[in-house]
Amino acid sequence: MNQKTIHSLDPRITRAQILSDVDEVPQYEVLEQFITFEVFQQQKSGGHHIHVGSVHAPNIEMALLFAKEQYGRRGKSTGMWVVPTNAVVTFSDDDLDMFETTPEKKYREVGAYMVRKRVEQYKKEQK
Amino acid sequence: MNTEAVKNLLYRMADDALIIAHRNSEWTGLGPILEEDIAFSSIAQDKLGHALALYTILNELGEAEPDIIAFTRNEKDFCCSQLVEYPIGEYDFSLVRHFMFDTAEKLRYELLQQSTFEPIAKLAKKVSGEIKYHTFHADTWIFQLGSKGNEESKARMQSAINEVYPIAFSIFEPSSFEDSLIADATFVGEVELQKRWVERITSIVEGAGLKLPTIDVTSHYGGRNKFHTEHLQPLLDEMTVVFLLDPSAEW
Numbered sequence: 001m002n003q004k005t006i007h008s009l010d011p012r013i014t015r016a017q018i019l020s021d022v023d024e025v026p027q028y029e030v031l032e033q034f035i036t037f038e039v040f041q042q043q044k045s046g047g048h049h050i051h052v053g054s055v056h057a058p059n060i061e062m063a064l065l066f067a068k069e070q071y072g073r074r075g076k077s078t079g080m081w082v083v084p085t086n087a088v089v090t091f092s093d094d095d096l097d098m099f100e101t102t103p104e105k106k107y108r109e110v111g112a113y114m115v116r117k118r119v120e121q122y123k124k125e126q127k
Numbered sequence: 128m129n130t131e132a133v134k135n136l137l138y139r140m141a142d143d144a145l146i147i148a149h150r151n152s153e154w155t156g157l158g159p160i161l162e163e164d165i166a167f168s169s170i171a172q173d174k175l176g177h178a179l180a181l182y183t184i185l186n187e188l189g190e191a192e193p194d195i196i197a198f199t200r201n202e203k204d205f206c207c208s209q210l211v212e213y214p215i216g217e218y219d220f221s222l223v224r225h226f227m228f229d230t231a232e233k234l235r236y237e238l239l240q241q242s243t244f245e246p247i248a249k250l251a252k253k254v255s256g257e258i259k260y261h262t263f264h265a266d267t268w269i270f271q272l273g274s275k276g277n278e279e280s281k282a283r284m285q286s287a288i289n290e291v292y293p294i295a296f297s298i299f300e301p302s303s304f305e306d307s308l309i310a311d312a313t314f315v316g317e318v319e320l321q322k323r324w325v326e327r328i329t330s331i332v333e334g335a336g337l338k339l340p341t342i343d344v345t346s347h348y349g350g351r352n353k354f355h356t357e358h359l360q361p362l363l364d365e366m367t368v369v370f371l372l373d374p375s376a377e378w
Binding site for chain 1 (some may be wrong): 160
């Protein structure tokens with residue numbers, strides 16, 4: 001009988017030409033994993049909570065428990081939020097072209113308003 | 128201040144911290160999930176920090192350098208409680224030990240914030256946030272696997288509680304310095320600490336739908352008087368193997 005050898009992502013295993021005793025790779029219907037939560041860390045009191053990554057957890061209490069050590073064990077934190085990943089609403093990749101904007105709208109950009117001279121003039125007048 | 132009494136208190140606390148740090152670090156890379164592996168390892172590192180801080184105070188009181196104290200003594204020189212010596216077992220055992228040990232640590236350090244021995248009062252304030260997270264971590268797990276868990280998790284938690292609870296009283300084994308520490312208000316003493324600990328543990332365990340067994344509190348005494356289980360010396364042999372290759376090496 002022509003038995004197959006194991007083909008692994010680890011080349012050392014493949015090279016060892018170990019005979020496979022299973023004919024097919026078992027198929028799993030559902031990944032046995034927890035859901036994910038997104039973590040937002042605040043590094044300065046009063047500052048924004050900034051997205052720093054995600055954690056796996058069975059529920060939100062555990063997510064907060066884990067987030068503190070994943071993202072808060074080094075450096076300074078003044079606050080932390082966790083949010084279920086599926087609570088985050090976003091655009092589909094097909095719609096990202098909505099962010100493209102035509103360049104001929106200088107009037108919408110800060111740089112288009114040259115007010116420095118006027119501000120300096122005003123400060124001078126206030127003295 | 129009775130220096131010998133203070134040193135004895137510091138040794139008991141420092142040895143507990145060092146040995147539980149080593150034990151809990153044995154889970155690194157083997158934790159049930161990545162996030163918990165990191166959290167548990169990080170808590171173990173905090174404990175190592177507490178041990179270092181306490182050995183440093185001892186050094187200031189005339190004892191050897193922290194590394195020398197930590198890595199060159201044998202079993203018979205340690206006064207850790209027997210609770211911290213036991214092998215990690217399965218995760219339920221380690222979690223319940225962590226819960227019972229850290230609840231005692233939290234209460235002990237809270238009481239030490241009022242100590243008349245200033246270095247320990249200062250340290251107690253400094254580490255209070257860290258220890259609060261350690262108990263938050265432990266309490267959360269007890270609730271998750273207790274009242275919020277399933278039949279299997281509840282049964283495993285109950286069996287681990289039955290196993291760990293009698294051993295945990297080894298933390299409060301009184302030393303011969305109790306009266307002296309209480310008299311000069313260095314520490315309120317193990318009896319008072321144990322009373323508060325039982326109240327706190329009872330409230331969390333029962334709140335999580337679990338029960339505390341009836342036990343003999345003195346059954347695992349010995350550690351504070353340097354009588355240990357057979358598990359301590361092999362731990363020390365493993366912990367010191369690198370240091371002893373060259374004790375004078377600069378790290």
